[in-house]
């Protein structure tokens with residue numbers, strides 16, 4: 001479990017980015033949402049110790065982040081940053097994914113085993129010899145996830161994993177996230193994409209001005225007045241409510257409702 005208790009984060013300029021956050025997560029897919037500047041990245045950076053609490057406590061599987069290094073915590077909480085392609089620097093995909101495990105000092109067999117496993121987890125088997133720059137947007141995002149996965153973290157923080165991707169690339173990333181979740185990883189999804197929240201999340205945590213204002217099921221989240229938080233309901237939900245279908249999560253569910261009504 002990740003446990004955050006009464007977390008305050010005040011930046012050096014005095015900005016109170018987090019004001020008393022309580023938050024827990026296990027092996028779920030949790031969407032972390034809120035408008036620009038609400039504190040999402042600040043909260044996420046506490047989970048692998050990149051930031052330390054001004055006040056309050058963050059524990060990852062019992063490890064207090066004040067007492068452990070980023071290197072130690074990163075083995076539990078893998079952080080995939082936004083626009084990760086800027087971080088690739090190896091000549092091929094295999095070496096890119098092997099970089100982290102090599103730094104852990106593992107032997108060659110273990111490194112190879114981890115690289116193959118991580119590439120399989122994100123459906124990039126067969127890409128070992130490709131240069132990272134030749135990959136599509138969705139493939140680059142999945143490569144970035146594989147690089148972090150090779151460290152075998154229990155939890156993954158994914159910052160805007162589908163932003164800027166076309167439909168097909170985005171779907172490939174969604175598939176990879178689902179697979180990781182079914183393999184037992186807890187996933188914190190930072191996103192502005194409400195369609196993605198509707199499609200993928202099990203739970204939603206909403207931040208507003210550094211405070212947690214909602215933490216609960218997806219259906220409850222979408223019944224909030226989202227405009228008050230600078231967010232918009234997905235088009236699918238707006239349509240389904242207009243036609244009286246209520247809460248649906250996929251176009252297929254809406255079609256099913258409509259087909260039922262017609263019959």
Ligand SMILES: Nc1ncnc2c1ncn2[C@@H]1O[C@H](COP(=O)(O)OP(=O)(O)OP(=O)(O)O)[C@@H](O)[C@H]1O
Pocket residue numbers: 011012013015016017034035036037038039040041042043
């Ligand atoms: N290094 C910093 N120094 C001072 N203030 C900062 C720093 N980093 C972030 N902030 C401020 O803290 C607040 C929370 O920022 P944060 O990046 O956590 O928000 P966010 O919800 O992730 O936003 P976005 O959706 O734009 O990424 C903002 O007001 C931001 O300007």
